[in-house]
Amino acid sequence: MKKQLMIIGIILILLAVGLSGCNEDTSKLDEEKIIGSWTKRVMHEGSIESNTYIFYSNKTFKVTGSYENESLNINGTWNITNKTLYMTIEGETKTAYYKFSDNNKTLILTDKSGNVVKFIKE
Numbered sequence: 001m002k003k004q005l006m007i008i009g010i011i012l013i014l015l016a017v018g019l020s021g022c023n024e025d026t027s028k029l030d031e032e033k034i035i036g037s038w039t040k041r042v043m044h045e046g047s048i049e050s051n052t053y054i055f056y057s058n059k060t061f062k063v064t065g066s067y068e069n070e071s072l073n074i075n076g077t078w079n080i081t082n083k084t085l086y087m088t089i090e091g092e093t094k095t096a097y098y099k100f101s102d103n104n105k106t107l108i109l110t111d112k113s114g115n116v117v118k119f120i121k122e
């Protein structure tokens with residue numbers, strides 16, 4: 001009986017140690033995934049709007065492209081916390097929940113209103 005209790009005790013300790021490693025901080029991993037160029041293409045009143053977001057490792061980003069026949073060249077900062085992407089441009093912060101799909105080649109952002117935008121990794 002003592003031998004069975006000891007075996008059960010060892011199994012419980014191993015399970016506790018094994019499961020405690022499951023709380024891995026995914027924010028750091030996701031920060032590495034987001035670095036690079038991402039393109040958004042949206043059909044807008046008969047024309048295709050195409051913007052490129054470039055996320056740098058120093059937590060800055062750049063947006064280039066066009067919107068309503070005007071060129072875009074915007075710079076800002078970004079941060080990831082708790083599956084939320086924070087993008088700050090000229091003191092205004094936009095918040096979006098994010099997820100990666102298609103083997104980390106697609107980035108899907110959903111804002112607080114439920115609007116979804118898809119980006120493809122270049």
